[in-house]
Amino acid sequence: MLHETEMASYFQRQLADYVEYHRDPWNCAMHVVGILLLFTGAVLPLTLVHFPVFGIEVSLAMVLALPVLAYWLMLDAGIGLGILASMIVLLSVATAIGNQVSIVMMWSIFVVLIGLGVASQIVGHKVFEERQPSIVDHPTHFLLGPMFVMAKLFIALGFRRDLAAILAPAPTNSLSTR
Incomplete structure (x- = not known):
């Protein structure tokens, strides 16, 4: 198992690589929207499957979210806790939707959320970034999106100045032509 400073270093290297595709x-902004929609859509049907764990009824969504949450917490505890808070809200929203609508409506909402989430990612890269998504070159970046978004939020709120330099916008070259 990696030492805490090794994980922090690994996370910062991964973040630096990820940010090159998200300048x-x-x-x-499209990624914020897309990640929220994709997560909510992905867990929506999983919130309907319940089973007892140590005497407590839990949903399949919670159980399947735990390994990736543990990974995020290992990469960076502060950012991981921010994601945990967001995850609780999104799981609650998905659970409320799943409990209030018919199965057909739930699957319809699932398709819309996933479709809009994927579309926002594609538009973000094709229209605004003008390059392919990082996941094409680095499939592990699939798990870095939420970390990136939460790190940007923490920096905007005045926290995590240690990550600000990594996520800072690339310097513009005034001599370049378009």
Whole structure:
């Protein structure tokens, strides 16, 4: 198992690589929307499957979210806790939707959320970033999106100045031509 400073170093290297594909602020905004929609859509049907764990009834969504949450917490505890808070809200929203609508409506909402989430990612990269998504070159970046978004939020709120330099916009070259 990696030592805590090794994990922090690994996370910062991964973040630096990820940010190269996400420099445009509009692409970043599209990723915020897309990640929220994709997570909510993905867990929506999983919230309907319940079973007891140590005497407590839990949903399949919670159980399947735990390994990736543990990974995020290992990469960076502060960012991981921020994601945990967001995850609780999104799981609650998905659970409320699943409990209030018919199965047909739930699957319809699932398709819409996933479709809009994927579309926002594609538009962000094609229109605003003008390059292919990082996941094409680095499939592990699939798990870095939420970390990137939460790190950007923490920096915007005045926290995590240690990550600000990594996520700072690339310097513009005034001599370049378009």
